[in-house]
Amino acid sequence: MTEMLKVTVDRRPPLAVIYTEGYINNQGGEEIARVAYDLIDGDHKTLLLNLKGTKIVNSIGISILIEIIEKMLEIDGQLAFCNLTPTIEKTFHIMGLAQYAKIFADEEVALGELSD
Amino acid sequence: MVDSTVMREVTLTLPMLPDMEIAASKTATALAEFMEMSSDKIDEVRMAVVEACINSFEHSKADDHKVEIRFEVLGNDDPEKLQITIRDSGVGFAPDTLVRPNIEEKLKAASKRGWGLTIIKGLMDEVDIHSGPNGTTVVMTKLR
Numbered sequence: 209m210t211e212m213l214k215v216t217v218d219r220r221p222p223l224a225v226i227y228t229e230g231y232i233n234n235q236g237g238e239e240i241a242r243v244a245y246d247l248i249d250g251d252h253k254t255l256l257l258n259l260k261g262t263k264i265v266n267s268i269g270i271s272i273l274i275e276i277i278e279k280m281l282e283i284d285g286q287l288a289f290c291n292l293t294p295t296i297e298k299t300f301h302i303m304g305l306a307q308y309a310k311i312f313a314d315e316e317v318a319l320g321e322l323s324d
Numbered sequence: 325m326v327d328s329t330v331m332r333e334v335t336l337t338l339p340m341l342p343d344m345e346i347a348a349s350k351t352a353t354a355l356a357e358f359m360e361m362s363s364d365k366i367d368e369v370r371m372a373v374v375e376a377c378i379n380s381f382e383h384s385k386a387d388d389h390k391v392e393i394r395f396e397v398l399g400n401d402d403p404e405k406l407q408i409t410i411r412d413s414g415v416g417f418a419p420d421t422l423v424r425p426n427i428e429e430k431l432k433a434a435s436k437r438g439w440g441l442t443i444i445k446g447l448m449d450e451v452d453i454h455s456g457p458n459g460t461t462v463v464m465t466k467l468r
Contacts, residue, residue: 264370302447304426
């Protein structure tokens with residue numbers, strides 16, 4: 209019924225930007241996790257998830273993002289987000305995710321902060 | 325006090341199949357747009373509907389594998405409130421015994437799940453849950 213989430217990556221070692229397009233449900237979350245773990249294996253310790261192309265997420269998808277945050281904390285890395293819709297950002301705050309993952313307005317601001 | 329006249333009503337019966345929650349979210353969006361809600365509020369309603377459907381799909385164990393959803397636009401001359409009732413005929417649960425999930429604990433836990441009701445309550449203006457052995461009904465409302 210819905211198309212599979214599209215995930216693309218821009219590698220800028222030691223940082224990488226993950227772009228999503230579509231609904232982040234369980235399959236979408238798993239696809240993001242697959243890409244994220246490949247990047248972690250490739251020594252990318254900072255991941256920026258740009259959700260400009262995602263207008264809706266569900267709690268199962270977000271739970272998988274929490275798994276990625278857990279993994280990043282284990283390796284002393286970080287997962288950050290940018291270009292969230294106001295509702296997705298509000299949801300992340302409701303869940304307390306913002307305590308463990310930085311949220312930036314857009315990619316330019318995020319890269320400026322994360323590259324320091 | 326918001327008048328409770330039903331200005332418009334839509335009912336859906338959805339099979340518990342992957343991504344069927346999107347069908348419900350589209351109906352919610354159409355009605356919220358009719359009410360001229362802000363785009364942020366429409367998104368909040370849409371996400372709450374998705375979560376309520378997923379909760380039923382995942383946890384109800386309903387024999388008929390169906391969820392019934394009633395969308396009601398309430399108001400008088402102008403639409404004031406969108407009320408959404410989501411009902412399944414599953415095994416039910418005890419809403420009062422649910423513990424609000426905590427991110428710190430979830431980060432350490434094997435299961436990161438269990439956020440649905442927290443998200444719904446955070447996004448909607450009112451949420452009532454009635455649950456028993458014959459099923460669960462969630463009534464949630466958003467003011468325009």
